[in-house]
Amino acid sequence: MRKFLALAFFLTSATIFAQTTLKGKVVEAETNTPIPGVNIGIKETAVGTVTDFDGNFSVQTARTKGVLVFSYVGFTTVEVPYNGTTDLGTVTMEPSAFGLDEVQIIASVAVDRKTPVAVSTIKAETIQEKLGSQEFPEILKSTPGVYATKAGGGFGDAELRLRGFNSENIAVMINGVPVNDMENGRVYWSNWAGLSDVTSSMQVQRGLGASKVAVPSIGGTVNILTKTTDVVEGGNVSMATGNDGYQKYGFALSTGLMDNGFAASVSASQTTGNGFVDGTEFKGYSYFINLSKQFNEDHKLSLTAFGAPQWHGQRQSREKVEVFRRSERGIKFNRDWGYMNGEVKHIQDNFYHKPQISLNHFWDISDVTKLSTAAYASFGTGGGGGNGGVNKFGIGTPNNHSPYRNGYLQPVNVDKIVAENVALGALGSETYLYASRNDHSWYGALSTLSTELTPEIDFMGGVDFRYYEGRHFQEVTDLLGGRYVLETRDDNRPNGFAAKVGDKINYHNDGLVLWEGAFAQGEYSNGILSAFVSAAASNTSYKRIDYFNYLDSDPLQETDWVHFFGYSVKGGANYNLNEEHNVFANIGYFEKAPFFRDVFLNFQNDINEDAENQKVFSAELGYGYRTQNLRANVNLYRTLWKDRSFTQSFQGTDDELYFANILGVDALHQGIEVDLSYRPIEKLTITGMASIADWTWQSNVTGVIIYDDEQNPINEENPISVFVEGVPVGDAAQTTFGLGFEYEFLPQANIRADYNYYDRLFADFDPNDRDSADVPNPWEVPAYSLVDFGVTYGFDLGAMDATLIANVNNLFDTEYISDAQDVVETDAQDNLYSDHTTAQVWYGFGRTFTVGAKIKF
Numbered sequence: 001m002r003k004f005l006a007l008a009f010f011l012t013s014a015t016i017f018a019q020t021t022l023k024g025k026v027v028e029a030e031t032n033t034p035i036p037g038v039n040i041g042i043k044e045t046a047v048g049t050v051t052d053f054d055g056n057f058s059v060q061t062a063r064t065k066g067v068l069v070f071s072y073v074g075f076t077t078v079e080v081p082y083n084g085t086t087d088l089g090t091v092t093m094e095p096s097a098f099g100l101d102e103v104q105i106i107a108s109v110a111v112d113r114k115t116p117v118a119v120s121t122i123k124a125e126t127i128q129e130k131l132g133s134q135e136f137p138e139i140l141k142s143t144p145g146v147y148a149t150k151a152g153g154g155f156g157d158a159e160l161r162l163r164g165f166n167s168e169n170i171a172v173m174i175n176g177v178p179v180n181d182m183e184n185g186r187v188y189w190s191n192w193a194g195l196s197d198v199t200s201s202m203q204v205q206r207g208l209g210a211s212k213v214a215v216p217s218i219g220g221t222v223n224i225l226t227k228t229t230d231v232v233e234g235g236n237v238s239m240a241t242g243n244d245g246y247q248k249y250g251f252a253l254s255t256g257l258m259d260n261g262f263a264a265s266v267s268a269s270q271t272t273g274n275g276f277v278d279g280t281e282f283k284g285y286s287y288f289i290n291l292s293k294q295f296n297e298d299h300k301l302s303l304t305a306f307g308a309p310q311w312h313g314q315r316q317s318r319e320k321v322e323v324f325r326r327s328e329r330g331i332k333f334n335r336d337w338g339y340m341n342g343e344v345k346h347i348q349d350n351f352y353h354k355p356q357i358s359l360n361h362f363w364d365i366s367d368v369t370k371l372s373t374a375a376y377a378s379f380g381t382g383g384g385g386g387n388g389g390v391n392k393f394g395i396g397t398p399n400n401h402s403p404y405r406n407g408y409l410q411p412v413n414v415d416k417i418v419a420e421n422v423a424l425g426a427l428g429s430e431t432y433l434y435a436s437r438n439d440h441s442w443y444g445a446l447s448t449l450s451t452e453l454t455p456e457i458d459f460m461g462g463v464d465f466r467y468y469e470g471r472h473f474q475e476v477t478d479l480l481g482g483r484y485v486l487e488t489r490d491d492n493r494p495n496g497f498a499a500k501v502g503d504k505i506n507y508h509n510d511g512l513v514l515w516e517g518a519f520a521q522g523e524y525s526n527g528i529l530s531a532f533v534s535a536a537a538s539n540t541s542y543k544r545i546d547y548f549n550y551l552d553s554d555p556l557q558e559t560d561w562v563h564f565f566g567y568s569v570k571g572g573a574n575y576n577l578n579e580e581h582n583v584f585a586n587i588g589y590f591e592k593a594p595f596f597r598d599v600f601l602n603f604q605n606d607i608n609e610d611a612e613n614q615k616v617f618s619a620e621l622g623y624g625y626r627t628q629n630l631r632a633n634v635n636l637y638r639t640l641w642k643d644r645s646f647t648q649s650f651q652g653t654d655d656e657l658y659f660a661n662i663l664g665v666d667a668l669h670q671g672i673e674v675d676l677s678y679r680p681i682e683k684l685t686i687t688g689m690a691s692i693a694d695w696t697w698q699s700n701v702t703g704v705i706i707y708d709d710e711q712n713p714i715n716e717e718n719p720i721s722v723f724v725e726g727v728p729v730g731d732a733a734q735t736t737f738g739l740g741f742e743y744e745f746l747p748q749a750n751i752r753a754d755y756n757y758y759d760r761l762f763a764d765f766d767p768n769d770r771d772s773a774d775v776p777n778p779w780e781v782p783a784y785s786l787v788d789f790g791v792t793y794g795f796d797l798g799a800m801d802a803t804l805i806a807n808v809n810n811l812f813d814t815e816y817i818s819d820a821q822d823v824v825e826t827d828a829q830d831n832l833y834s835d836h837t838t839a840q841v842w843y844g845f846g847r848t849f850t851v852g853a854k855i856k857f
Contacts, residue, residue: 023058024088026051033111043067052628106176106372106448107223110210114530116572116584118206118635129792132807132850133242136196144673144691145206147732149818152315155282156190161732164669164695165219172222177376178215182468182513183596191354194286194308197269200225207620207637208570208588212519213464214536218616229263229292230254240852246273261294276845278329279337282312300362307355313346318821318840327409331843335395338412345414347393352382368452375445383437390430392417418481429482439471456526464517473508476501490548508548511596514541531573540564540593544600559605564593582624589617615642632676639669660706660767666698683744691736695729704767722767730778733758748794759783763820763839775824779834784816801856808849818844
């Protein structure tokens, strides 16, 4: 018996002592960035682990010889043999998309613990799991400094604000190509509704950002990388359903990288639904095509085309809280629709198609020098609907509702309007519908040369050329039973003309923009210290052509080019104190050209001789902490914006939409941001963020002109002053907190929840109301919090992989105001006030859900 126990002890001890610990680190090939969460297994065994936050791994095995298999979504699987070796060093994983490394260079992707900017990165897997039926920018709502809303609630009408700045001052780039409108800087997310299907990663670089080209990154940069061509052959089909008739179907196919160096990928989807808000039915499509060719070891050519044609009903009109409470539809109420011939008729709608086509050439000139060039084109067609003539679409009052509605707050009875127009006969339509068109053609080229001067010093330089032609006009879309609309706005036809459907009315002009830019950047990195200095310069040229306000024979119909020289200088450094701690700082100054609308006054060819560059100074300090289970960042920022120009839109007491250009005001945006990710155990990840800010206007302005939606000045003889000094910046929550968790309760199955809290959200203001220093600060919207919940379950379906995804947004059906327009009124004692009884608001969505499936083959 003793011999047997001794033998057993010997064998057990031998087994224990034979255990081998394999360790190493996994990084991305191009950026050398650690990859957390990589699945690692020993081939033909059940032994495995995952990498930690820093890409490190450690796995024990009794086998002294074998093969480690590394797999991760978006990367090509790697197999590493071992034979008595315990330290495998650094394992490099290549993206599973052909040419993605090169695109990252053009797109200026920030690298953790190297690039000295505040950054958050969202991978494709997170987008696919969490987005559901939300608007694309909403995937960023748990990012510090971000405030994303659905605005009026129509498909693609979302608004994104970063550090208190709207999309005019947030650079949005797709594969390194700027997509902000060349005239007004805006980003219309409905144009990019299909991006969620083809995004490889989205990186939010807050503040100055890492982009080398001159872009309007005052608040920050949203850097979107689309998929290129998958290296591995395969595809998938997907489908999803949700509340209010939401339906989505899609597919993707890829040839993989073939022996001749050619690869192709295509994907497409269709999305339809009734919309959470009444009268916001929608239909959208998306498509993506990528053709790539590896000619030899030195040259790659990649052609990408994608777009998302869509149409949707809109809710343009904010309402008082009282209106939503009185409506039987509650927060879903929308005045901007009705019925005609028993079918839904939209008073406000939006339709657009903006395909983008780019041809990329990647040239490895030598082992240390690369040239990446992108030539691109974009063609936009579409616009937004509205109503003209006599406005018969008001809601009236509880005791005196509109005669064109079958009761207070009921849909519009369009049939009655049609009957009145028919009765007018030869007099034409008294009320009609139109579309405000904003068609454009945009061509550009962006080329970046990167070279390694020494093992520690890199240089990048390049050029950026753009040409934009915007075509703006209104056209009749529906005479509502009438024969024509009498148009008198065209100076070339002074006696007017009978405008029919498709004819241009009210205004017709073109805006031309030329952009020539150059940039250079030097970067030093020795693994502990990294630093960069960059400079960019650009010449922005504007020209305006007006076909209605000037005769065709009038030389003033077309202006000369008006030029503005802008530049930026920025620099920063990151220092890794050790493997756990790093600190960084950046500072920058840039001048950007005023927007097109600020150069040409009164919606005419009147050149504003006083137009100035907007001037921005920004500085930031940051600290990062990294351990095996915890990642945390703290950022302090201060951005001073001088000679800011911006447009305010507001709803008048007559329910009409008005606009004001406010020039020369200064603003200060400063705050602190914290974000963390903690993995207490292997299968549980906890995330958190906080953003506490102080954003205020710094000066008053005079001479403000108000315009209606047909571009007519309504107070030209008596411009107003706007008192905004010390007023909080509105339209974005200045205090936000977030907490989330994700737990893998079964292999390939996880449960997740996210909590977000919003406070110090001030209403945007009507400049017409701030004509006195006695006007109180804008109304502060009540704080609110939201909880989102989701489940993902993956399983084998024969030889294919299948995934089920379910999401519930606003789990507890919280009622909250997400967007408000301040309205100032006078009480019985002649005191000025504004509160929830006077403000015009949009409520956020209640509880919504989606359930979807994807099958990969």
